[in-house]
Amino acid sequence: MRTAFLLTVSAAVLALASLSAAHSQSPAPAAAPVPIEYFFDNPEFSSAALAPDARSLAVRFGGKGTRDRLAVVDLDKNAIKVVAQFQSADIGNFYWIDNERLVYDTNDKRLGPGARQFAPGLFAVNRDGSGFMQLIAVSDGPRDASRRTNTILRSDHYLVQQFGRQDSKSVYITNAKFGNGNNDEVEYINLMRLDTLTGRTEHVKRPGLVKGWTLDHKGEPRLATLVDKDIQTLMYRDPADGNWRKLASFNLYKDNENVFNPVAFGPDGTLYVSAWSSDDKSGLHTFDFATGRVSAQPVIKLADFDFSGSLVTSRDKLLGVRYLSDARATAWFGPDMKALQAKVDALLPSTVNLLDVAARAETPWVLVTSYSDVQPTTIALFNAETGKLNKVGDFHERIVASQMxxxxxxxxxxxxxxxxxxxxxxxxxxxxxxxxxxxxxxxxxxxxxxxxxxxxxxxxxxxxxxxxxxxxxxxxxxxxxxxxxxxxxxxxxxxxxxxxxxxxxxxxxxxxxxxxxxxxxxxxxxxxxxxxxxxxxxxxxxxxxxxxxxxxxxxxxxxxxxxxxxxxxxxxxxxxxxxxxxxxxxxxxxxxxxxxxxxxxxxxxxxxxxxxxxxxxxxxxxxxxxxxxxxxxxxxxxxxxxxxxxxxxxxxxxxxxxxxxxxxxxxxxxxxxxxx
The missing domain is CATH 3.40.50.1820 (Alpha/Beta hydrolase fold, catalytic domain)
Structure with a gap:
């Protein structure tokens, strides 16, 4: 009862080295121009993510003439298994929602927007390939209508890419409702909790015509953004009683004082925001719910750049802040993470090295994303105990840094x-x-x-x-x-x-x-x-x-x-x-x-x-x-x-x-x- 767009699990077990095998190809001669395809082809390896317990690594990869697949590497056994692939589409975005389960959608890298007939959809699968569930349809037309069950939502539902503690089999999804104007603008966006095992949904009560939602560190709805004409209002859902209350309102285009933009909630419930101060550049601040004010002193402030970035957390602790100055970097708050960063930087001195730690790590594995002006993104695993670095894959494996x-x-x-x-x-x-x-x-x-x-x-x-x-x-x-x-x-x-x-x-x-x-x-x-x-x-x-x-x-x-x-x-x-x-x-x-x-x-x-x-x-x-x-x-x-x-x-x-x-x-x- 599965169409070509539904999951087919391959029995083949791939060698981990194959993810970056193309890296060993001989580079073009130095005297010849680098072939144009090296710059503009889709990468064969394109993403990786650690499971919350850091015992598994999910990777997205393809190959010449093949669709992008989703595979899971068991880091304890050093074994890899393809858990999801499509005959007529590529794996799109994918995310761990707990130690055992992933959600993912589809893409078609071979087609432009004008030729695409299908929405991304949404699917779930366990790390061993079992427990497959289609959650959102890729089409609402006759192609799969006869095979749709009551638990498969229409294709106009989309995953919220915020997962908090990554310890639940449920995720949140949105569904936009459009007005009747000439351009069918979004009137409001519904938020629903979706069980990835049963497909059942539960609606979250909207505090008005919501245009955006923010989840807290535990993965629960905590902020709602309302927009009426040019006025933006932020509503806060108090964890004590579950009621919504107004935090702030300001003009989207004309206000410059007392304006702040939510960044994320910390593990202790603190709301971190970006806000401007008297010296012109925005910084990362905290928001005081009791006074309704942004902190006077910033957590992070850059001399020449506005703050742009995200929080880095593990378990129930704020580890640091990822930010963008001229390049991307991380400000670590504790000595352990500072020392870990120093070890990786010593091994990779010519690149920016961004460390991603698992939400509740039970192993010493850390994911390292590296790049420079001459080196496209490469991903590796670093073992914090042994100090060994193992490459997982290159985004543009045929590019040679010395030629850039x-x-x-x-x-x-x-x-x-x-x-x-x-x-x-x-x-x-x-x-x-x-x-x-x-x-x-x-x-x-x-x-x-x-x-x-x-x-x-x-x-x-x-x-x-x-x-x-x-x-x-x-x-x-x-x-x-x-x-x-x-x-x-x-x-x-x-x-x-x-x-x-x-x-x-x-x-x-x-x-x-x-x-x-x-x-x-x-x-x-x-x-x-x-x-x-x-x-x-x-x-x-x-x-x-x-x-x-x-x-x-x-x-x-x-x-x-x-x-x-x-x-x-x-x-x-x-x-x-x-x-x-x-x-x-x-x-x-x-x-x-x-x-x-x-x-x-x-x-x-x-x-x-x-x-x-x-x-x-x-x-x-x-x-x-x-x-x-x-x-x-x-x-x-x-x-x-x-x-x-x-x-x-x-x-x-x-x-x-x-x-x-x-x-x-x-x-x-x-x-x-x-x-x-």
Whole structure:
């Protein structure tokens, strides 16, 4: 009675070494470029997680021509068993919910969003492959309707990825209820407790139109987030009586005082939050339920970055805090974990090493995730008693660190005196002068753009001889409140100047050849690419825009798509604050519209869009192409029919970046012999 989408358990026992066997392949000769597929293929090994007792390790892995499978390694016996796989889908997310049981959903890495017909679903299985249970359907159509039982929920239910103590056979799931507006926005989200053995559910009482839920350290609902127009309200469920009460309310877009964002609950019930203080940068604080105030002194505070991170706990103890500065790191509170970190760092001195301890460890195994600017993520097991480190797998096993380019965080001054951080990657080989350069602009735009670490697109460009500059222009998050707010309503204006000033800084430093610079980016980065060609034709010889906004008004009023994932509430309350109001700022929108200025762009331009993109539909690209092409013969537009807002398929990534490689080589290539 099982379809191809249901579990089939393989009897084969795989050798653990096979998870990283490809790592032993001979690298490409140093003189030859690293093959493009090495950068953009899906990894064969892609995740690992320790069981709460640290006696088992779950891993997700695939192979050439095979689907991703879920296997469990018995660390006591050093034996591995495949416990879940699908004939027509990949294993997606997976999580331990106690020592014996895992839950997981599905994915299809071979298809783009436009070709996918199924939801992720949800399944459960024991670590030995027994106790299989389908909990949420992958489709509500006729394909599996005849086989559905009353315990299988409809496909519009989703797992809450918070598990607390990991000591229960139950999990929490959500189900969104949509309004009747044109965009079918979420009106509220229901929360249900789901028994993974029986499939039975129990609803949690909502304290209003809840848009988000937070579980505490024990895995129980403790916070509910309500949003009404532009006002966010946090409700707290008191463990003493189970009743909900209001903690705080604030404007999502305009408030900057007394605002805090929940991070997580500690084992003792303390709520940890991120909040801004008088010196501009946010830190990690505690929240006092009795006074309703955030602590004056932060638990963690960084000099140059806003706090972004999570708690690290074990049993009923807060061990430390994982945070992001230029790279990721952990602040340990006790001497034992500090000593453990030091031992691992001594074994792996060239990488960031993040330690994950099991919730209630009964063995000395610790999971280690390592990476650097030249080394993609690798996962290993460290034995705290023996001091031995055993590799589990590499995310990009064919990448050789010695062939990759180094990355650094630099800062430069803008024309109006602001300090702008930027990520600079220099091609391998030592030369740091008069390089062809790609100015790579991040999307968002009101997000943090990057961090220190290996990135496929940047390393690919560097492997082809290009320096890469990634500015964290004003309006980017993560660098303080002033830096963030300075970018409000500055699309095409000060934000654009920051990018140009970074380009001129690289020229002044002697890094970039002023005659061989191309600007590129996706989403907002695509918009900035087009505006860069308009505003600074002296700087940029060419441009590459993928999935980029071509007119601000199109974000508000119409984009040629029946579905728009921005949402009317965000358009009504968020976008006018961050970007501008279509009526009040009509003149500015027109002056900073690439579509309106299309005739001014004469430089070579490569554009690409996703055929099912609901964020920036390909209508943006088509209208712009029709406007720019009559006056610019060197413009190309590609539409990947099944892709959305970004490239999910390896074949798309390889095709797109192959086109980028040829385009750049023609116009600013490292040889310096371009005819244009």
């Amino acid at each position: 380019a180094s990355q650094e965080l630099v800062r430069y001054k803008t024309r109006d005196g602001m300090d702008i951080p930027a990520w600079l990657t220099i091609p391998k080989g030592g030369k740091r002068k008069d390089l062809p350069m790609v100015v790579l602009v991040h999307g968002g735009p009101h997000v943090r753009g990057g961090e220190w670490g290996w990135k496929s697109d940047v390393q690919f460009l560097a492997s082809r001889g290009y320096a890469v500059l990634e500015p964290e222009f004003r309006g980017s998050k993560g660098y303080g409140e002033r830096h963030f707010r300075a970018g409000w309503k500055q699309w095409g204006l000060a934000m654009q100047n920051d990018i140009a000033d970074g380009t001129r800084w690289a020229i002044a430093q002697g890094i970039a050849d002023p005659k061989r610079i191309c600007i590129a980016g996706a989403s907002y980065g695509g918009y900035a690419t087009l505006m860069g060609l308009v505003n600074d034709p002296d700087l940029y010889k060419c441009g590459i825009n993928w999935i980029g906004v071509t007119d601000i008004n199109l974000l508000f009023t119409g984009h040629g798509s029946a579905i728009d994932d921005a949402g009317q509430t965000y358009k009504q309350y968020g976008m006018p604050v961050l970007i501008g109001d279509p009526k009040e700022d009509a003149a500015r929108f027109k002056a900073t519209s690439p579509l309106e200025q299309a005739a001014r762009i004469k430089q070579p331009l490569l554009m690409a869009y996703g055929g099912v993109d609901q964020r920036v539909p390909h209508y943006h690209g088509r209208k712009f192409y029709d406007a720019v092409k009559p006056g610019n013969p060197d413009v190309e537009l590609i539409v990947y029919d099944d892709e959305g807002h970004g490239w999910t398929q390896p074949k798309t990534r390889v095709d797109f970046w192959s086109r980028v490689e040829k385009f750049l080589d023609r116009h600013i290539g490292p040889s310096g012999t371009q005819s244009k």
